Amino acid sequence: MSGVSISVEGARKSFAGCEALKGVSLEFGAGRMHGIIGPEGSGKTTLLRLILGLLSPTSGAARYFEDGRPVAFESLRPSLAYMPQTQSLYPDLSIQEHLEFFRDLYGIGAADYSRKREELLSITRLGEFVERPAGQLSGGMYKKLALMCALLRSPRVMILDEPTTGVDPISRRELWDLLYRLLDQNILILVTTAYLDEAERCSMVHLLEGGLVVACGEPRALLEREGAGSFDELFLRRAAVRPA
Amino acid sequence: MTFVPARAGAVARKEWFHIRRDPFTLALALVLPLLMVIVYGVAIDFNVKEIHLAVSDLDQSQASRRLIDTFSSSHYFRPRPEASAALATADLSDERARAALIIPPRFEKDLLAGRGAKVQILLDGADNSTVGPISQYVASIQALASRRLAGVDPSPPYQLRTRFLFNPELNSRWFVIPGLTVVIMAILSIFLTALTVAREWENGSMELLLSTPVEPIEIIVGKAAPYAALGILATAFVYVIARGVFGVPFAGHLWVFALGCLLFLVTYLAQGLLISVLTRQQTIAMQFSMLTGMLPSNLLSGFIFPIASMPRLFWYLTMLLPARWFMVISRHAFLEGSGFSELAVPFAALALSCATMVALAARSFRRTLE
Numbered sequence: 235m236s237g238v239s240i241s242v243e244g245a246r247k248s249f250a251g252c253e254a255l256k257g258v259s260l261e262f263g264a265g266r267m268h269g270i271i272g273p274e275g276s277g278k279t280t281l282l283r284l285i286l287g288l289l290s291p292t293s294g295a296a297r298y299f300e301d302g303r304p305v306a307f308e309s310l311r312p313s314l315a316y317m318p319q320t321q322s323l324y325p326d327l328s329i330q331e332h333l334e335f336f337r338d339l340y341g342i343g344a345a346d347y348s349r350k351r352e353e354l355l356s357i358t359r360l361g362e363f364v365e366r367p368a369g370q371l372s373g374g375m376y377k378k379l380a381l382m383c384a385l386l387r388s389p390r391v392m393i394l395d396e397p398t399t400g401v402d403p404i405s406r407r408e409l410w411d412l413l414y415r416l417l418d419q420n421i422l423i424l425v426t427t428a429y430l431d432e433a434e435r436c437s438m439v440h441l442l443e444g445g446l447v448v449a450c451g452e453p454r455a456l457l458e459r460e461g462a463g464s465f466d467e468l469f470l471r472r473a474a475v476r477p478a
Numbered sequence: 479m480t481f482v483p484a485r486a487g488a489v490a491r492k493e494w495f496h497i498r499r500d501p502f503t504l505a506l507a508l509v510l511p512l513l514m515v516i517v518y519g520v521a522i523d524f525n526v527k528e529i530h531l532a533v534s535d536l537d538q539s540q541a542s543r544r545l546i547d548t549f550s551s552s553h554y555f556r557p558r559p560e561a562s563a564a565l566a567t568a569d570l571s572d573e574r575a576r577a578a579l580i581i582p583p584r585f586e587k588d589l590l591a592g593r594g595a596k597v598q599i600l601l602d603g604a605d606n607s608t609v610g611p612i613s614q615y616v617a618s619i620q621a622l623a624s625r626r627l628a629g630v631d632p633s634p635p636y637q638l639r640t641r642f643l644f645n646p647e648l649n650s651r652w653f654v655i656p657g658l659t660v661v662i663m664a665i666l667s668i669f670l671t672a673l674t675v676a677r678e679w680e681n682g683s684m685e686l687l688l689s690t691p692v693e694p695i696e697i698i699v700g701k702a703a704p705y706a707a708l709g710i711l712a713t714a715f716v717y718v719i720a721r722g723v724f725g726v727p728f729a730g731h732l733w734v735f736a737l738g739c740l741l742f743l744v745t746y747l748a749q750g751l752l753i754s755v756l757t758r759q760q761t762i763a764m765q766f767s768m769l770t771g772m773l774p775s776n777l778l779s780g781f782i783f784p785i786a787s788m789p790r791l792f793w794y795l796t797m798l799l800p801a802r803w804f805m806v807i808s809r810h811a812f813l814e815g816s817g818f819s820e821l822a823v824p825f826a827a828l829a830l831s832c833a834t835m836v837a838l839a840a841r842s843f844r845r846t847l848e
Contacts (some may be wrong), residue, residue: 272569288689289846321682335784338491
């Protein structure tokens with residue numbers, strides 16, 4: 235199997251007595267887009283942070299593989315790109331300054347940077363706003379900038395935490411188009427989303443509830459198995475039977 | 479763990495953008511040193527001169543006039559005649575005078591009769607900062623007046639001749655301004671760096687930063703570098719003002735002073751970063767930096783209040799303060815021309831503080847959100 239794959243085995247995570255993950259085991263196969271969906275507080279962000287090494291699991295582990303062979307997380311770190319859910323850019327820095335900052339952090343050469351910069355500015359159509367500070371960008375433009383910063387060095391794993399939250403429908407579609415382009419480059423994409431219609435855009439969906447994985451599979455197959463017409467319907471049905 | 483200078487440079491460059499665009503940081507970095515030099519160098523003078531002396535001369539004799547003349551010719555006192563003792567006392571309470579001299583009606587007669595003439599001096603005990611120096615002036619004027627009133631100048635069996643080394647005129651500015659470098663560097667380094675990492679946590683940018691290949695040590699070095707440059711600039715500014723405007727002599731070696739500056743700067747930058755890493759919130763970081771950096775460097779470093787007269791517990795506490803040791807280095811470098819051999823203890827203490835603080839800051843910075 236070529237590319238990077240990630241396996242999470244029995245991951246538990248507690249915060250001050252509250253268990254956010256209660257033994258999650260998942261396989262994220264290479265070159266696919268994995269959607270992690272679930273209601274608020276189901277443990278989606280915690281799971282991503284464990285995979286990124288930003289949190290240590292209370293028990294269990296995340297394991298990483300490159301072309302089927304196990305690799306250490308540290309050797310994979312330079313190939314990981316992350317787009318956090320919260321606003322994580324610098325409001326006073328312009329688009330241009332952000333790109334230069336991440337270019338230097340990732341050690342991208344001048345020629346590569348120049349080519350990638352032009353390509354990303356063209357795809358995101360942010361070229362005419364390069365001098366504008368991030369704090370003055372619209373929600374959609376801000377998310378595109380965050381994505382550009384993540385994609386600047388051609389990652390092999392892309393992890394996005396609710397990338398389309400607070401973004402208008404046109405920008406949402408553009409963001410998804412951007413992600414689809416990445417799949418062509420055999421990149422593993424993990425994405426959480428609050429918009430359930432977006433779950434159907436993923437190659438695999440993992441449904442989290444109360445810190446547990448309750449369902450997994452390809453979107454259509456999963457819906458058929460659960461007997462639901464859409465993820466909206468599935469969610470509403472599960473919410474109705476879930477204890478308050 | 480590897481250290482990639484380009485990554486540290488990227489963090490430093492980004493931090494410089496923040497500094498340039500943040501009015502609060504800019505004001506603190508540029509205006510504060512200027513303001514402190516003006517306040518401490520021009521407005522505040524610990525040398526008490528031109529003391530208004532309310533004089534009630536109820537004797538109006540040659541002896542009483544000679545006594546008053548002894549006060550006025552000292553240049554420390556400016557006599558202000560009053561008709562009665564009550565009016566002279568009222569001058570004190572109304573703050574028209576800081577001392578009162580009351581000469582009773584039979585002063586000259588008692589003096590000539592050898593009956594031990596008495597003169598009263600009243601000082602404003604509520605003004606603790608001036609009462610000490612004034613009473614010292616009064617004591618020396620009394621000795622001089624005694625000889626003049628007796629009309630003789632008997633040679634004492636021995637003479638105690640005092641010469642003030644390093645600062646012959648006891649110019650308080652010579653003493654205060656070299657200390658200002660300590661206070662200004664402490665404020666710039668601790669206060670500003672304490673906010674910088676905390677700001678990343680509050681903005682949510684730390685999560686993104688930690689997911690990149692940048693190492694904690696590169697973040698620390700990159701964040702500290704612009705503030706170090708500001709600290710060095712502020713010190714150079716104070717040095718130029720001290721020498722050029724206030725005429726403070728610099729008797730020592732510039733590189734001894736520069737090494738002291740560097741050690742002190744790194745210590746306080748590391749302390750600021752440590753505070754920032756531990757608190758993760760700007761308001762708490764600000765309070766901690768006030769409590770552990772600014773207040774001790776003002777109050778317990780010997781800048782204004784002498785360490786030797788502090789209670790034993792505080793005296794020992796000052797041993798832990800880098801500001802105390804750098805204060806010694808700065809003043810000795812400026813006024814006494816001391817070298818490494820004379821300053822071995824302050825340098826050793828400062829180097830130890832520096833190593834401890836850098837180690838603590840580096841260890842406390844973790845690459846996780848926990």
